Amino acid sequence: MTVLVRLVRYRVAVILGLTLLIASLTVSGFPSVTTLGLGLDRSATIGIIAIGMTVLLIARQIDLSVGSTFALAGITAIMLQPVIGIWPAALAGVLAGAAAGAFNGLLSVVFRVNALVATLATMLIFRSVAHWLTDSQPVPGTDIMLSLALSTVHLEIFTLRSALFVGSILLLHFWLTRTVAGRNLFAVGSNADAAEASGIAPGRTVFLAFVFAGTLAGVAGVLQSLTTNTGSPVFGAELIVTVIAAVVVGGTRIEGGRGSALGTLGGVLTIAALTTAMEFQSVPAYIQQVVVGLILILLVVLDRTVRPGPRTHAAAGVPG
Amino acid sequence: MSAVATALRMRGISKTFPGVKALSNVNLTVDFGRVHAIVGENGAGKSTLMKVLSGTYLPTTGTTDIAGVEVRMRKPADAQRLGIRMVHQELNLVPDLTVAENVYLGRMPRKWGLADKAKMVRDAAAILDELGAAIDPKARLGDLSISQQQLVEIAKAYAAGPRIIVLDEPTSSLSEHETAALFRILRKMKQEGIAIVYISHRLKEVLEIADDVTILRDGSMIDTRPADGITAAEMIRLMVGREVTNVFPKTPSEIGAPVLKVAGLGDGYNFRDVSFEVRAGEILGLTGLVGAGRTELARAVFGMARVTEGRVEIGGKPVAINSPAAAVRAGIAYVPEDRKDDGIVPSLSVRENISLPVLRKLSRFGRVSMSADRKLAESYTKDFSIVPPDPERRISLLSGGNQQKAVISKWLSTNPSVLILDEPTRGVDVGAKAEIHRIIGELVAGGMAVVMISSELSEVLGVCDRVVVMRDGHASAPVERAALSEARIMALATGEEAA
Structure with missing residues (x-):
């Protein structure tokens, strides 16, 4: 393997490394455990949702409604607190996320609505429901102390949600690479007809992928509202863009069939590191977006130009 | 080898789509350890018949017996459980998985609940080797040439240890060399007692490999005959319902600059x-x-x-x-x-x-x-x-x-x-x-x-x-x-x- 191919293959790690290096050189005090912990915590919300999105993109699906699901789950978890208590309400919030995912899956698998269209519609619907439930007002939670407890830093690095993020990424990596169901997911995203002809049920796989993505958006939403002790209908309004950017920067292909958990981790951390470093440098927010956008384009173009074409006959031997 | 000699018996199979009768009253009997060719023009109903056999279509009428037992197949998985494997004309492989994963797609070996990659690679290598195909089981499938992918598709069907294997135009992307290799493989499968259904337009190949030939025309079964007693010209006549004198008519033309x-x-x-x-x-x-x-x-x-x-x-x-x-x-x-x-x-x-x-x-x-x-x-x-x-x-x-x-x-x-x-x-x-x-x-x-x-x-x-x-x-x-x-x-x- 040539150096170039190697560089492209591990391009996320390279970009992340470069970002950290440049940030360390230009921002004093950047390379510290505190910065790492901070970066992990602020990327945890994006990261947890990106896990679900990775699975969906590999299956050649997409869910634009995760931001709305995120808000809806958070509101559910807060509004039910006085009724059924904090932890049952949190569970209800996660279940609301799962239900939203199941609804998306239903539209996509049973009614065969294109995922982009289906989740664009549910993005609007879920968001409106969130506004309707709350009269467009933020809802306070019952226990302010809980939010402090959730923000406690353990082992000097991890908060509850960043630990959850990193742990889930590792689980996802294991699941995608080592389990039969994980490999079947790639098969469904790469060639659903072939998968079906081989006895895999693509419909069920896709449906479960939607439920999974909805559930994780729900988890992220519940954690967000518990941490802020607030349920708000405007939470996560622009989150979807960052989530997709992080997953794609991580090398997951939007056309399905290719992607990895560690890549998504790299993508999430790259975007977090970039924005953190630029904030330290007081780079205006709109410039930050330009940089993230350019890096996204750079990575995808690199992928397209260096990867050898799929149908070269070069390797064809003459068997027999 | 099974005690039952008849691997497959389809009786009175009809399939109607809105406005079209794709198959009408087709009978097909295939024995274990024999190659049964199905020939017919495009649109004669071969693909539809095979889709019935592979569980993709439920026939409108008719029955299917596998090894003497009547079965009802509603989806490809049903047919696979019964030991029927298809090698499709349109390649049914997953470009983003490895060769080994494709060979075991839908039935990957497990170890402690996980996909056993080492075993997959080992077994796929052995099968590819047996088939005489020099293909790296760890290569990404999409990086292979079309003819190599065709061989992987055949390896995939064979690896499943099928009772009945259906090949739909398997040689269309193979060179004559590779075709000869494929025929060696088919003869081997035949000896193992596998029933082989072989669909091809290449009548010469049909005559070379088949034991029996069934001819379809316009969704109906015209005849089933032993391959020994039939010529290519006769098959063509039965397929098109008329005599075709020269398959390769050469029009004389003036050659210029x-x-x-x-x-x-x-x-x-x-x-x-x-x-x-x-x-x-x-x-x-x-x-x-x-x-x-x-x-x-x-x-x-x-x-x-x-x-x-x-x-x-x-x-x-x-x-x-x-x-x-x-x-x-x-x-x-x-x-x-x-x-x-x-x-x-x-x-x-x-x-x-x-x-x-x-x-x-x-x-x-x-x-x-x-x-x-x-x-x-x-x-x-x-x-x-x-x-x-x-x-x-x-x-x-x-x-x-x-x-x-x-x-x-x-x-x-x-x-x-x-x-x-x-x-x-x-x-x-x-x-x-x-x-x-x-x-x-x-x-x-x-x-x-x-x-x-x-x-x-x-x-x-x-x-x-x-x-x-x-x-x-x-x-x-x-x-x-x-x-x-x-x-x-x-x-x-x-x-x-x-x-």
């Missing part, structure tokens, strides 16, 4: 230092084993791939061809090998496909003239007897042969002086094949220069005026028609002198 000249062309990788010329009114055959560089060469001449050396001349003048658009301007047309991916736009109608490259010519002030467009499509539909003769029909609904005729029409509409055809009759039925050969014959009679890439020796011998054989990226000197023989071509293609 060189039109396309390729001198020392190479891409530094797939082919090197290739030179040949094609004259007006001539069919130049370009053959060789799959992977010898024929398609890459054709794509380069048409501007779809870069060259690093040599030049191309049209009518004696060198032309720089760096894109298909430039090739079309220079008067070159290319009918690609991969009809589905490069040839047609499946969601458009026959008319829209045909006029695609000439829309600018058909339009005035930026507006496409609908009447000119329609006239163009109608004339080709009629001249080439495209069935159904409805230019507004979506092209993906046509049979392979008719799609191919539409693709050829599309390129003729650009008025080329050189037409390059890459495996023009691959996967099309006998009738359509004769039709396509007739069309090519008429074109050269009209003074066009044609380059025809084909892996099928009988076709090359039948239609070409001269033949260039490629081996490992190098081209032989052209062989004149008078000196052509199967042995001569095989000798040039393999580099081994025939005894």
